Amino acid sequence: MTIDSAPGSAMSASESATVPDATGHFGVFGGRFAPEALMAALDELDREFAAARKDPEFMAELNGLLKDYAGRPSILTEAKRFAEHAGGARILLKREDLNHTGSHKINNVLGQALLTKRMGKKRVIAETGAGQHGVATATAAALLGLECTVFMGEVDTQRQALNVARMRMLGAQVVPVRTGSRTLKDACNEAFRDWVATVDDTHYCVGSTMGPHPFPMMVRELQRIIGVEARQQVIDLTGELPDAVVACVGGGSNAIGAFHAFVDDASVRLCGFEAAGDGVDTGRHAATISGGRVGVIHGMRTYLLQDEDGQTVESHSISAGLDYPGVGPEHSWLHDSGRAEYRPVTDAEAMEAFSLLCRTEGIIPAIESAHALAGAIKVGKELGPEGTLVVCLSGRGDKDMHTAAEYFGLMPEGEGR
Amino acid sequence: MSVRDAYDKAKAEGRAALVGYLPAGFPDYQGAIDAATAMVEAGCDVIEIGLPYSDPMMDGPTIQDAVHQALVGGVRVADVLRTVEAVAATGAATLVMTYWNPVDRYGVDAFARDLKSAGGQGLITPDLTPEEAGPWLAAADEHDLDKVFLVALSSTDERIETITRHSRGFVYAASLMGVTGARTAVNTGAPRLVERTRTIIGKDAGTAPHGGALPIGLGLGVGTGAQAAEVAAFADGVIVGSAFIRRLLDAPDRAAGLAGVRELAAELAEGVRGRA
Numbered sequence: 001m002t003i004d005s006a007p008g009s010a011m012s013a014s015e016s017a018t019v020p021d022a023t024g025h026f027g028v029f030g031g032r033f034a035p036e037a038l039m040a041a042l043d044e045l046d047r048e049f050a051a052a053r054k055d056p057e058f059m060a061e062l063n064g065l066l067k068d069y070a071g072r073p074s075i076l077t078e079a080k081r082f083a084e085h086a087g088g089a090r091i092l093l094k095r096e097d098l099n100h101t102g103s104h105k106i107n108n109v110l111g112q113a114l115l116t117k118r119m120g121k122k123r124v125i126a127e128t129g130a131g132q133h134g135v136a137t138a139t140a141a142a143l144l145g146l147e148c149t150v151f152m153g154e155v156d157t158q159r160q161a162l163n164v165a166r167m168r169m170l171g172a173q174v175v176p177v178r179t180g181s182r183t184l185k186d187a188c189n190e191a192f193r194d195w196v197a198t199v200d201d202t203h204y205c206v207g208s209t210m211g212p213h214p215f216p217m218m219v220r221e222l223q224r225i226i227g228v229e230a231r232q233q234v235i236d237l238t239g240e241l242p243d244a245v246v247a248c249v250g251g252g253s254n255a256i257g258a259f260h261a262f263v264d265d266a267s268v269r270l271c272g273f274e275a276a277g278d279g280v281d282t283g284r285h286a287a288t289i290s291g292g293r294v295g296v297i298h299g300m301r302t303y304l305l306q307d308e309d310g311q312t313v314e315s316h317s318i319s320a321g322l323d324y325p326g327v328g329p330e331h332s333w334l335h336d337s338g339r340a341e342y343r344p345v346t347d348a349e350a351m352e353a354f355s356l357l358c359r360t361e362g363i364i365p366a367i368e369s370a371h372a373l374a375g376a377i378k379v380g381k382e383l384g385p386e387g388t389l390v391v392c393l394s395g396r397g398d399k400d401m402h403t404a405a406e407y408f409g410l411m412p413e414g415e416g417r
Numbered sequence: 418m419s420v421r422d423a424y425d426k427a428k429a430e431g432r433a434a435l436v437g438y439l440p441a442g443f444p445d446y447q448g449a450i451d452a453a454t455a456m457v458e459a460g461c462d463v464i465e466i467g468l469p470y471s472d473p474m475m476d477g478p479t480i481q482d483a484v485h486q487a488l489v490g491g492v493r494v495a496d497v498l499r500t501v502e503a504v505a506a507t508g509a510a511t512l513v514m515t516y517w518n519p520v521d522r523y524g525v526d527a528f529a530r531d532l533k534s535a536g537g538q539g540l541i542t543p544d545l546t547p548e549e550a551g552p553w554l555a556a557a558d559e560h561d562l563d564k565v566f567l568v569a570l571s572s573t574d575e576r577i578e579t580i581t582r583h584s585r586g587f588v589y590a591a592s593l594m595g596v597t598g599a600r601t602a603v604n605t606g607a608p609r610l611v612e613r614t615r616t617i618i619g620k621d622a623g624t625a626p627h628g629g630a631l632p633i634g635l636g637l638g639v640g641t642g643a644q645a646a647e648v649a650a651f652a653d654g655v656i657v658g659s660a661f662i663r664r665l666l667d668a669p670d671r672a673a674g675l676a677g678v679r680e681l682a683a684e685l686a687e688g689v690r691g692r693a
Contacts, residue, residue: 023548033517033544035475037569037594039576179481185472192474197595199571296518297472299544309494310522311471 019333024213027336030329032212034299038192041199046214048119053221058118062111069143070099070106072225076233076390081360082373086380089387092242093363094230096254096394103366103395104226104254105136109205111222113140116203123147123202127191129156129184129250130321130368131163132395133207138172140205148172151190153183156320163399181314184250184324188298208251209328212299216329223257230390231261238388244269244379247392248371249342250286250322252331254394259340269341272331273375275317276344286315288327289335289342302329318347318403321368321395349374351407354397366395367403420538420563420586423462423510424632424653433649433689435460436634437682438514438658440467441500442492443483444665444674450503452665455679457509460686463654464504465541468497468515475543477598479659482666494523498535505536512565512586514541520553529556539563539586547583554583565589568614570606577617582625587632587654590614592639598659599640607635608651645688655689657681 019026032042052058066072074095083091096104109126116124124146128134134150141148150167154176157164167174180186188211195204206215209223227245234242245262247255249272262268277285285291288303295304297312305313305325317323334340354370356377357363365373369392376391383389397404405411418426427434437456441449453464469487473480497513505511513532520528520540532540539562545553547566557564563586568577571594581588592607593600611633622629635648636656640663645655664681668674 031549032546033549034546035544035569036546036567036576036580037571037591039546039569040571040573179485180471189472189474193477193596196475199594296521296544298474304518306518306522308522310519311488312518 019330020213020217024217026330026333029301029332030213030216031301032299033296033301034212035196037196038199038212042212042214044119045218048115049214049218052115052118058114062114065110066107066225070110072099073229074098076230076237079357079361082357083380085356085360086377087383087387088385089380089383089389091376091380092234092237092388092390093393094226094258094390096226096392097363097365097369097396101136101139102398103132103136104223104257105133105207106139107225107257108207108219108222108253109133109136109140112203112205113144113146116146116205117144119203121201121203123149123198124205125149125151125191125194125202126205126207127151127184127187128207129187129323130319130366131156131160131167131399132321132366134172134174135163135166135170137205138167138170141172142170149194150174151177151187151194153177153181153187155182156184159403160320160399161402183315184320185312185326192298208253209256209330210251210298210300210326216300219253220256220260220330223253224260226254226257226392227259227261230258234388234390241265241268242388242390243383244271244387245390246271246273246372246376246379248322248368248394249274249327249331250324250368251326252328254392256328256330258390258392259334263339269379270334270339271375271379272340272342273345273371274342275319275322275371276346277316277318279346280344284316285344286317286323286325287344288325289331290344292325294332297326300326300329302332303327318350318407319367319371321366322371343375343378345371345374353377354404355408363393364397365393366397367400369394418508418510420463420510420512424587427462427689428653432691433652434462434632434634434654435645435685435689436463436465436636436654436656437461437661438465438467438656439661440469440480440484440487441497442469442487442490443662444486444671445490446492446496446500448671449500451675452661452678453504454507455675456661456682457504457507459679459682461509461682463510463512465512465514465658466497466501466504468494468513468519470516470519473516475596477596477659479599479662479666480597483662494519498531501532501537502535510538511536512538512541512563514543517542517545525552526556526559529560529562533560533562537562539565541565541589543567547579550583557585567591568610570594570610574613574617577614578621581614581618581627581631582621584627584631587634588614589656590633590635590652592635592637595637597637599663600638603644603647604638607648611635611652642684642688645685646691649689649691655685657685
């Protein structure tokens with residue numbers, strides 16, 4: 001399975017490919033709310049991506065890296081013992097955790113790193129929350145000989161210290177961001193500040209389906225392979241389409257990647273699960289669609305956690321990768337159009353699902369992905385034993401061992417809180 | 418006074434206009450009004466009141482610090498409008514500089530209406546370009562407000578044309594590729610950007626709403642009298658922000674901060690007259 005390159009492929013023939021429009025709008029969402037200084041670079045990126053995906057040489061190189069470097073296609077694992085806790089529905093895990101670097105992030109990054117070289121730029125910058133995207137970017141930069149700087153909120157550098165070390169081992173510079181809430185949104189701000197000053201030789205490798213056009217569209221196209229593979233794999237296995245596709249949603253790149261190939265399959269429910277932290281009603285959460293309202297952040301119009309003055313409200317989640325007050329504009333569009341459903345999962349529900357997958361399947365998921373697993377338990381119970389779910393297991397949980405050990409009180413005496 | 422009148426007056430005096438920026442609520446509500454008033458008294462022709470925003474993506478550390486202090490101090494959008502009212506009462510042309518989301522949240526038309534009734538002249542929008550500005554363009558026309566968009570060194574001629582066609586009051590030329598903050602020297606590419614912009618405005622004189630007479634203010638990185646003099650030689654206006662804030666941040670007390678702001682405005686006012 002490879003990423004489609006030809007015009008008129010399944011992708012461009014699909015109804016869903018009518019969004020975004022030429023200026024990056026998914027209905028009222030998306031667009032390009034960016035400083036004028038970046039417009040030339042965004043236009044260049046739009047042009048280069050359009051040209052690259054029609055260039056057989058570029059696509060061969062990308063598909064080669066996806067196969068021989070990232071390890072695609074990722075496998076589909078049936079989680080039978082876990083499924084006993086999810087209403088007996090059939091649970092099929094799309095194993096993005098088995099990709100090189102341990103998450104789906106590598107799919108996007110390899111494409112953007114190749115584009116960086118194609119544009120003649122020599123440096124990439126990235127924002128990162130949990131560090132999955134930062135590690136993936138540092139990895140691709142090392143592979144392709146690019147300079148790399150990763151911006152990471154100071155709070156996240158502490159809760160994801162292992163990933164900071166990984167990025168540094170890979171030769172990247174990691175810049176702890178000490179402004180605002182010191183988490184992912186502030187890392188995004190700092191990356192934009194760097195980019196506006198360095199745009200001549202630097203590409204901002206945005207890590208999710210967010211930001212000004214063309215990023216939400218481009219990242220979707222690069223992540224779309226998750227759903228394209230999964231759709232074929234589940235048909236090969238069961239002979240039919242699944243009843244639901246389930247994914248966690250922060251910025252939403254693994255979710256849009258998993259959903260997109262199924263958008264035209266009207267019978268397939270698309271279920272996104274947002275990080276509800278302590279609960280949406282507590283105000284301490286990151287459930288943007290469930291608890292936010294439409295506004296503009298980081299270059300896009302989308303659902304956003306904001307107060308009545310339009311100030312961004314700080315998000316809260318045990319998962320650094322979902323701890324973001326916005327969401328990719330295509331998810332806002334899929335929500336408003338009713339094609340996908342978005343629901344909250346609390347820290348406690350996610351951690352219970354985290355533990356359950358460890359003990360029933362011998363798979364340690366990322367805490368981000370544990371939100372999808374908690375969602376799968378809900379959807380599985382709704383569907384019952386006849387149901388089949390594809391769950392995007394977006395990343396592995398090695399990076400989360402410190403958080404999990406503290407949460408479950410597994411630290412040796414004197415080392416815990 | 419309108420922004421256009423302020424620029425025309427400066428031009429009639431054979432100098433560039435001096436445009437000063439300060440966020441509302443910094444160092445506190447009254448402190449901002451006092452500082453802006455001092456800036457006007459010492460020679461600023463136009464005042465930009467910043468609307469403090471939680472995610473100032475295009476601002477460097479100095480403005481980030483000031484805005485953070487204003488937000489921690491509890492400044493609200495209503496306070497920003499009251500600040501505009503107080504500063505406009507000095508007679509200086511007063512604009513609001515704002516990231517887009519607070520206006521979007523307030524309601525574009527309601528914001529335009531309330532800005533107008535506070536005596537504000539219009540908006541400078543660093544993260545809104547004409548392409549996404551439909552509702553704002555309509556509201557600005559409805560309420561007779563200035564629309565100040567930015568041009569950058571990286572802007573194509575085609576984009577400069579679109580931007581200037583949609584601008585009113587003046588067009589803001591960003592002197593460098595980067596965030597706000599004082600620099601040691603004026604970017605050597607800045608005169609060329611102003612020249613390109615002026616040529617395009619002139620070319621469109623017969624067809625664009627500006628009629629060929631849209632002033633060009635140059636900002637980002639300008640902070641001394643000497644730099645103001647350098648910029649005044651090629652631009653119609655000199656825009657200074659972070660340097661004023663720096664005076665307030667570094668002062669031991671309120672009175673010293675105000676004196677510092679006044680002193681800097683006077684130095685810049687000499688600069689825009691070519692005396693530095």
